[in-house]
Amino acid sequence: GAVVSQHPSWVICKSGTSVKIECRSLDFQATTMFWYRQFPKQSLMLMATSNEGSKATYEQGVEKDKFLINHASLTLSTLTVTSAHPEDSSFYICSARDIGGDQPQHFGDGTRLSIL
Amino acid sequence: QKEVEQNSGPLSVPEGAIASLNCTYSDRGSQSFFWYRQYSGKSPELIMFIYSNGDKEDGRFTAQLNKASQYVSLLIRDSQPSDSATYLCAVMNSGYSTLTFGKGTMLLVSP
Numbered sequence: 001g002a003v004v005s006q007h008p009s010w011v012i013c014k015s016g017t018s019v020k021i022e023c024r025s026l027d028f029q030a031t032t033m034f035w036y037r038q039f040p041k042q043s044l045m046l047m048a049t050s051n052e053g054s055k056a057t058y059e060q061g062v063e064k065d066k067f068l069i070n071h072a073s074l075t076l077s078t079l080t081v082t083s084a085h086p087e088d089s090s091f092y093i094c095s096a097r098d099i100g101g102d103q104p105q106h107f108g109d110g111t112r113l114s115i116l
Numbered sequence: 117q118k119e120v121e122q123n124s125g126p127l128s129v130p131e132g133a134i135a136s137l138n139c140t141y142s143d144r145g146s147q148s149f150f151w152y153r154q155y156s157g158k159s160p161e162l163i164m165f166i167y168s169n170g171d172k173e174d175g176r177f178t179a180q181l182n183k184a185s186q187y188v189s190l191l192i193r194d195s196q197p198s199d200s201a202t203y204l205c206a207v208m209n210s211g212y213s214t215l216t217f218g219k220g221t222m223l224l225v226s227p
Contacts, residue, residue, distance in 0.1 A: 006159075034214070043204065043219040044160070093159045102148040102167065102208060105215060110159040 006108025023094030030096035033077040038091045050077040118143045122218035135192040139205030148208035195225045
């Protein structure tokens, strides 16, 4: 149980392109999903908390217009990196938590984004 | 600033030994604690979670929590080379919202 699917797993694209990443909870409903990015040999950095049916809550220093988050249903959240540049290249990972305040977060497989 | 501290390692243990991974946290209001394993290039995988003081065992893994000392640990018995990975300690912040992660401890189990 508690499977989170993330797609695509790898993206290589040109600078200026917008990239959409999908995160789905396959066997549970997730009112809250989270988006992280991770640079090599560093820990996870929370970018934003995505709540179904409402606006995402972004962490300090994360540009809302750059990283668009939509959580349209209880099983799907999307992150769109708009007008991506080489400095946006990173490992992006989503997680989802089942309904219930202290449930653990389960992670998707991550998306490795490379901007040329 | 809520902080979660872990020794970065690497922690090297021989196959079959017990590996002990430690974590301290700063938020006294935290109630939920998690251990994740992350292989190089992969996303984190939940190993264990613990909410109450004391020990919680699951197979070869034991999580230990001491809220008074703000200390969480993970013991891995009969360590295997396949256990070689980075282990992330995560603490759920007060209010049941986000997790704060430590920087992780790299574990190396030699055959």
